[in-house]
Amino acid sequence: MMCRTDQSVPEPGEEQDVDATDAVFTSLLEDSTEELYEQAPCGYLSTLMDGTIAKINTTLLDWLGLDRSRVVGRMRFTDLLTVGGKLYHETHFAPLLQMKGEVNGIAMDIKAAGKQRMPVLVTSKVKTSEDGEPLLIRTTVFDARDRRAYEAELLRGRKAAEEARQQSEADRARLQEALAVLQQSLLPTALPVVPGLEAGSYYHTASPDLLGGDFYDLFPLDAGRWAFFLGDVCGKGPQAAAVTSLARYTLRAAALHDADPITALTTLNTVLHERYASGEGRYCTAIFGVLQPEDSHVSVHLASGGHPPALIQRANGNADYLPTPGGLLIGVLPRAAFTAARTDLVPGDTLLLYTDGLTEARTGPERELYGDDALLAFTAAQTPAGPQALITALSGLLASFGDGLDDDTALLALGVPAALPTPASVDLT
Missing domain, CATH: 3.60.40.10 (PPM-type phosphatase domain)
Incomplete structure (x- = not known):
């Protein structure tokens, strides 16, 4: 006498229902992944080994104020950078990426919408084939405006503290001079x-x-x-x-x-x-x-x-x-x-x-x-x-x-x- 369990073979018609559920779940998962990529709080892009942009997310496009059609296949990663950013990319970033295969948290500036300079932190990694051949470069771009503002405020604070210290030393020197004069008068x-x-x-x-x-x-x-x-x-x-x-x-x-x-x-x-x-x-x-x-x-x-x-x-x-x-x-x-x-x-x-x-x-x-x-x-x-x-x-x-x-x-x-x-x-x- 045979008894059916949870691991038993499904009745006729059940297999089609399971397959349909898996397909819906997979579709939803793909939609969620794509949405996460496009609307992520940071910028994503993938480039060919010569720097040509093959994929870019909506977040980064919004920062740049550019349409996807103008960017994908038409621009290189360095085209998104300021003059100083390009120079740093050529002299430091690109050679370091070529040697190590990845670079983490490098500060650069991109050309944001309205011709504004936007400070970012860039992390890039080379994706390779199974035999080790480089295929493309995946790059993550983090908004560093708050950090730059913090650093600027920190520098202002340090400058103010240094000025206060120098003023304090000058005041102390004048006080010591006055005390020495008064002491000598006694x-x-x-x-x-x-x-x-x-x-x-x-x-x-x-x-x-x-x-x-x-x-x-x-x-x-x-x-x-x-x-x-x-x-x-x-x-x-x-x-x-x-x-x-x-x-x-x-x-x-x-x-x-x-x-x-x-x-x-x-x-x-x-x-x-x-x-x-x-x-x-x-x-x-x-x-x-x-x-x-x-x-x-x-x-x-x-x-x-x-x-x-x-x-x-x-x-x-x-x-x-x-x-x-x-x-x-x-x-x-x-x-x-x-x-x-x-x-x-x-x-x-x-x-x-x-x-x-x-x-x-x-x-x-x-x-x-x-x-x-x-x-x-x-x-x-x-x-x-x-x-x-x-x-x-x-x-x-x-x-x-x-x-x-x-x-x-x-x-x-x-x-x-x-x-x-x-x-x-x-x-x-």
């Missing part, structure tokens, strides 16, 4: 010539974009005495510069009224405290002193308010700090105690004042503080050759710190010239 243009004394100074700026608060000065009091000071204002920027200017001119005025070092610092403390007590507190550290040349030496009388101690390089090669312990920061309290000290400088001795940017520099892989001991050892290792030689050595030391030096540093060195050796007598008889 320091003496040049140290005066003091009879029987040598002087040297140096100012290292850690950041050219910020005003520092370090200051120093050397000026005459009367016919036989000279005043000097060096200080460091807390903070940076315009506010610190204002305090620096105030401190410098206050000390100058105070010294001309009463040159006693403790009195001068007390006057500065009163001025700063009264000026800034009602707002954000402003304070500084400073050393103020008086030099008085004598017959065989220069006497030094100084006082310190919270400042690192002065350092003395002796003519015999030794180096020592001049202790001034207990001096308070200037401007914090309405009344502050300051510590005075005295010493004599003989020929070959140099007195060094410095701000804490030097001793608080970071050194080595561990970024350790340079410190007072290292500065003392460095100074002792220098041959006593006067203030300027010591300043030169210290400026080189500051440069060696690199980015470990994150604070401005001011140096002021005062010394007595070494006595010249007495020429040996010569017997002329």
